[in-house]
Amino acid sequence: MFNNQTVVTRPRESVLETNKVLRNTYSLLSMTLLFSGLTAAVSTSLNMGPWTYLISIIAAMVMAIFVLPRTANSSTGVLVVFAITGLFGFALGPILSMYLHMAHGGRIIATAFGGTGVIFLALSAYVLTTRKDFSFVGGFLMVGLLTLFVLSLVNLFIGMPILSLAISGAVILIFSGFILFDTSRIIHGGETNYLFATVALYMDIFNIFISLLQILGIMGSDD
């Protein structure tokens, strides 16, 4: 009898724990998206220079790699997540300024923003409703990510516009895959820390937004 109860209770506790992680992740993700929208607005209105993007991204990645793991199990971790996402938002300033000075730039930003939202909501809804396990794509996505870094490094010096466009397209596909992978990890108990889960999903959204913005900007230019 006791054993049966234990067997029944454990999965239920596990499900409750998973739901809690999921709820906390989406709550924090909403707040960090709003916060990074605010820092992006501040950075845009201050007309920050082109170095802002690189410095903010480096600072955010350093915090995500070295500071977050040390604070993820304390309340300080939430502040670190806000700092990371705030820096990512601040990085957007010079890019958004550039688009806002283009013809139809505001519409391109709005389309990229809406498109990113649709991709994120559709893929998340698929995983949440089917509860399909996408852990099998982990290796494939990591190889894809590494390849993207190598190609971006090469393109930094050769500067081929077509390769830049191809990289942006591939970034959207790889990070769409990461949305499936990260959401699946949360609901199957692979990620039990909502701070890590939030940063992972935030980075998926950020990278899709930036790349969609670039693709729509290139395709939308009259040159």
Place this chain on the structure above:
Amino acid sequence: MENTFYKIVAAIFMGLMILFLWPRVKFAMQNSPKGERKDWQTFALLIAGVVLFVVLLITVR
């Protein structure tokens, strides 16, 4: 000159990210569960949906 310096800093950052990712990629490749054909088909179908959606956004922009 400033542009070159920007590229060098960006390149160093990307190089460090590649070094950081490399052991994680090896680990993920060795430890990721193997998906069945049907799983990969589902994944490919969802990614194809994203491709179609992006094409739609470019077309209607």
